[in-house]
Amino acid sequence: MIKNYCELSIEQLHDLLVKKEVTPLMLAQQAIALAKLDKSNAIEYLMEKEALEFAKTLSEPEVDNMLWGIPFIIKDNFSTKNVPTCASSNVLSGYVPVYDATVIRKLKEKKAVAICKTTLDELAMGGTGITGHLGVTFNPHDKTHSRLVGGSSCGSAALTAAGVVPFALGSDTGDSVRKPASYAGLVGFKPTWSRISRFGLFPFAPSLDTVGFFTRNVADLSYLLEATAGRDDNDSTSSSRLVDNYHDQINKPVKGFKVAVINQILQVIKDQDIKNSFTKTIEDLRQKGVVVDYVDMDMSILSSLYPTYFVISCAEATSNNANLDGIKFGPYYDAKSYEEVMMNARTKGFSKFIKRRFVFGSFALMSENQNDLFIRAQKNRRRIVEAVNKILENYDFIYLPAAPSIAPKFTDKSDALSDEYLIADNHLCIGNFTGLPSLTLPIGKKDGMPFGANITGRAFEEGKVMQICSAIEETTGLKGLYAKGE
């Protein structure tokens, strides 16, 4: 049997590349072969020709460049020059961007090799991985294909979890990297808002959007963040703070760190196995000298998370997607008037899921409704952020189970009004409201399915977040987890 190199970590592959035991071309070929075999419906566009051509140009290993020759995959809402990009929406079928997103440019400059564009919930608006125009993306840990992988970064999560590549690009507006990471047993990370340039990321809700990554271990993340963070004049919201040397921080002792667990969120989680594994990681952290306290948060703030997120994200989204009209790009349907042309493109191009969100977002922005919906949500956002920051005055991190369950089955119904759904299933959006760095990593398995926990740290303290997560990772035995093929 041929060894699957792509299941290895970036660090391990780098080692092999430097020793010339493998070449970038071999890795690209293997990743492409695995992607072709993959059954999770995770691919929008296979960059076979582009990847092989590029990999062939990489001959002399760069010892100091951890990403040299490493294959990776890209969520299909990043603009990739001359490579079709449709954000899993028919409204963008056939669209071939004329420019590269900044994060794509930076990874290219590091000579990482892009293998494919991956599926997402249409235009990144969704958390299930079932609303893209190619249909459902499956969870590779469930060979019966009855469980979702989560979204919106479903394709990136599925292929990374299947061991096709060591890392993937995603984007996170509510929990679109960190939730699927929990369902797929991956490390999923969003940095501080403004830390990585969003230029070229198709906007969903810019005040919440961040570029994110999937890896199979925490250390790999440090290289990716170092390579992609930093000021970009194309994104005037991007931060000019210097980029830290994250990797140096990872293995430092965590003794004395203070971690807060929010009682009210933990309480609404019913799954005892998840709770037990979570408690076990807390005991392990305490063993390492970390202070872990259970703190309270106002229940009314927690129940307001979801509606606040829904209002703000839908409102911003309806405006951000107003450029999709079939005139400049995307399928054009002729008609008698320009309104009809646009109406045709949008009616045929958008699925019902996001149309409903657009209508809601637009309603929330109407002048007579703004005060009661959009502006109220913005006010409540501040209330939420102040409550969270208050906790972080005394603690370095907030630590919680990332989701209340393992990946749900497609047939499962969730009660949209239950606390478990409203709070435990949606609390990760705290990281987007506050813009704080937030990382999900696997802490256990149930019925063969992984589940994760989430650490959120202070603004621009990504290194510290990785440091504590690395400490948790040491104790779970799930570092490098991936779903082995049949």
Next chain:
Amino acid sequence: MEFEPVIGLEIHVELKTNSKMFSNAPVCYGKEPNTQIAPLDMAFPGTMPTVNKNAVIFAIRVCNALHMNIDKEIHFDRKNYFYSDLPKGYQITQNLRPIGSNGYLEIEIDGKTKKIGIERLHMEEDTCKQIHFNDFTLLNYNRAGTPLIEIVSRPELRNGEEAMKYVEMIRSIVVYSDVSDGKMEEGSLRCDVNISLKPVGQKEFGTKVEIKNINSISYIQKAVDFEIERQTKLLLAGEKIVQETRRYDSNKNETILMRVKTDAVDYKYFPEDNITPIVLSDEFVEAAINSCPELAESKKYRYINQFGLNNYDASLLISDKDVSTYFDELTKFTKHYKLAANWLNVDVASYCNKNFITINAFPVCPKSLSELIELVAKNDINSNQAREVFASMIKDNISAIEAKEKLGISSQISDSDFVMNIINEVLKENPQAIVDFKEGKGRALGFLIGQVMKKSQGKVNPKLTNDLLLEELKKR
């Protein structure tokens, strides 16, 4: 019943920056369609706006000229609506916090100064250009994203003349502050007029009619006056004014209905989420203000009070920024300001008009023209000769001195003794003329001067001759 017109103006000014408001595509007119575009200008997904520094500087200059409060924190909002010329489906503009607020400008009506309040000035971006054909429309995105400022007056104008003066003044300010071409004909300055009528003494405004896209300053007055008359007639006939948008037809000199305004459009404004607030330092704002070239009013004041020009000449010079720039250059080489203004306002202006050129294409440079002016000032040549020299300078592309030589004009003789000798000769030969002069026959003096000129072959200085002759005649 008597009605009082209430008129407010919204003026859009295209800024002449190098690059666009939010992208680094060039701002360039007259290029091939769709060749001046950055990805943002066609709203390609994932593109993000970045604010043009010069656009902000230009906006500050105009705010300052209009005595406005300048917001030192720049905020942008989105104005959401769908239209074929709007690539993003929204326009980035400043709704809640315009960079400039609460200013005024002064216009002169019948020699009196009237202050017109200005509500706001904000920055925004232009749409793409549509060219309409019989059965289709073509879109050219070169214009999309060009920086604009919009200046909104308070409804304090009362008639066409005031409206026209107001626009003239705004135009002068944006042109002199070097932020725009200010060409209404080419669309770099666009004017929408809101007009309503109310019975004199009534507080509430009447129904507002908008006149869009008037493309020449002279039409503003005509359009406004026509519209006032139209509405007055309707109201006197007991009819209602409909809230509508009209346009001005210059051939018929009337306003024509474009569309009736149905329910007001809800633009669903909200803060632009891709541009964080931009804080301007005091130094930045100060530097922006100080970078503003001298405005017309200040020049006019200087021309009158420093150079001793009359109001008419000064006004004429500043009516065209390029002419005033030429004049400023001219005054570096000659101190004969009045004479210089005259040459510019009369001879140079007439040459340019005849040849359909602007002062920028006038072939004689200020330094060269100043040499001609010096010759005239010194009485070295008379005015007729000066015109010949002027024509030759242009035609033969030579200096004033060279032209004078080429035309064989010898310098006027200003040697008093020499002139006196000729005068004495002439008086000796024409005793009857002396008698006539003494009897008060005015023609006699002219006759005698003519004789002196003839004898000297036109070389003596006429003014000197006149003075000396009068003196001599008095003695006799």
Next chain:
Amino acid sequence: MKAYNKEILQDAAHRLLFDMSNDEYDTLVNEFDIIIKQMNVIGSNSSIDNYEPMIFPFECNTTFLREDIAAEPLTREEALRNANHKAGGQIKLPKVVQ
């Protein structure tokens, strides 16, 4: 706040230049019921209006302004290659009636 019903939401959809099937509007009304109720709960907290609306996740004022230097624009081919209805180097639409 404006009242909502199927007709109003249909009008809102049309103003966004798309249509949905009839059933979708029913689903939408149900979704509205839930979210509006939740937003009303947030509004019932008397302290909510003491909070300034939050636009960005944290204080992130900048002094950055882009230098006014024009860069090489897209070629016309690049600019128009994704447009599917064009003529003579321009995008073509049915006549836009002003």
